[in-house]
Each structure stands twice: as C-alpha cells, then as structure tokens.
Amino acid sequence: MSDPLRFLIVDDEPLAVERLQLLLARMEGVALAGTALEGAAALRLIEALAPDAVLLDIAMPGMDGIDVARAMSRMERPPLVIFITAFDTFAVAAFELEAVDYLMKPVSAERLAKAVERARHRLADKESGPLPPPATPHLEEFWVSEPRGLVRLAASDVDRISAERDYMRLHVGSRSWLINHTIARLEEELDPQRFVRLHRSAIVRRDFVTGFRRDETGRWYAQLADGEEQKVGRLYVQNARALAGRS
Structure with a gap:
C-alpha cells in the first residue's frame, strides 16, 4: 500500500x-x-x-x-x-x-x-519523470487575462511596467495588461540586468530607454523607444545614472 x-x-x-x-x-x-x-x-x-x-x-x-x-x-x-x-x-x-x-x-x-x-x-x-532543469532565479514570463482565456507573455517582451492602485500594468508595444502583483515584488523578481526601476510606480526594460533629459527644475526624464517619457523619481536617480554609465 x-x-x-x-x-x-x-x-x-x-x-x-x-x-x-x-x-x-x-x-x-x-x-x-x-x-x-x-x-x-x-x-x-x-x-x-x-x-x-x-x-x-x-x-x-x-x-x-x-x-x-x-x-x-x-x-x-x-x-x-x-x-x-x-x-x-x-x-x-x-x-x-x-x-x-x-x-x-x-x-x-x-x-x-x-x-x-x-x-x-x-x-x-x-x-x-526526469528531473526538471534548474529554475531561473528571475521571473521569465507572465500569464495575463484575455477575453477568451489566458495568454503567456515573455518578460523579455515587456517594454515597461506601471503601477495602477493595487495592480501592475504590463506594456508591450501598443497593448497592455493588468496583473495582480506589487511593484516591490516585481523589482525583486525581474532580472536586474534586464529591467530598472526609475520611479516608485514604474519599471522599464533597460534597452527600451533611449536617453535622458533634465528640465529647468532639475527633474530627470527617461526617453523611451516608443517616443514616450518616464519621469525619474528622486529616489531612483542613481539607477538612471548607473544605466547611463555615470554611477
């Protein structure tokens, strides 16, 4: 038995x-x-x-x-x-x-x-069954809701992530999806070699950032590949400097 x-x-x-x-x-x-x-x-x-x-x-x-x-x-x-x-x-x-x-x-x-x-x-x-391959230490994919079910998104395809109250919005090209995560958890689980946190409510894929500009008040903005800009939070200026090779 x-x-x-x-x-x-x-x-x-x-x-x-x-x-x-x-x-x-x-x-x-x-x-x-x-x-x-x-x-x-x-x-x-x-x-x-x-x-x-x-x-x-x-x-x-x-x-x-x-x-x-x-x-x-x-x-x-x-x-x-x-x-x-x-x-x-x-x-x-x-x-x-x-x-x-x-x-x-x-x-x-x-x-x-x-x-x-x-x-x-x-x-x-x-x-x-055979032993599974070693798990990656970083989050590699998301499963997101669609009207007809669930769709897999590779983390490497996500351009940026923005916080919306108790949810996170994944932006991929012109589309976006809401997921039930916190930004602190995502910052911990995503590969830091691939993603960078630039604001208390925003994480951006590193190669999606094309430049930075500073306005007359001293506030920094990340220029993104889709033509949009992301404000850089004061607590995350060092992350921006490191991304630009100025740390």
Missing part, C-alpha cells in the same frame, strides 16, 4: 481549518501533516514537516497565500499547492504559480476529492 498523501492546511480562520480537517479525515490515502493560521508559520512548518501538498488560503493578513506559494517555489523540494479562497480574483496568479487546483469556499467534499486526486497524479508524475 502506498504512503498517504500528507497535507498541511493553512487558513487564518480556525473554523475553515477545522472543516478541511474533517473533510480530509473522511478520505482514504490522505494524512494531516499539520495546520497553520498564518503565512510565516506555514513556511516554518513546511521546512520542518516536508508535506506533500498544502491546502492554502489566499486572503490572509500579512503574508497572503500568493506570497507563501512564491516563497515555497524557491524551496529545493516545494510541496504541491491547492489554493482555497472565497474570491475569484486570484485565478491568474494561481495559474502562474502552477497550482494543482483552485477551490472556492465553501469547499465541498466532492470538489476537494477531485483536487486531492489531481495532487496525487501530479506527485506521481514528478517522482517518475
């Missing part, structure tokens, strides 16, 4: 944790590795317990489920992820992170059983 699939449950609502525990307890071939009520504790338990998969709530205070999943993806042997949420606005982010499944609350026993089977098959494929 094969070993049971070991799950960690992560949700900031104790009643939700209890409900998932009860649903798992009724399934064969499944074991509970542990539970956590917030993201940082979940990461510590994952390192200590090495579960096969995580039932992960997304909307949690502090480190949310997307943050936890991104942190897990950098582990040597990350567990599989099944997202569980009361909202449907995170589907693209979940897709980007290669989640096994994406379940809406309240989770039914039948729907959870399907997700568990998907996790079981995914784990079997990982164990039987």
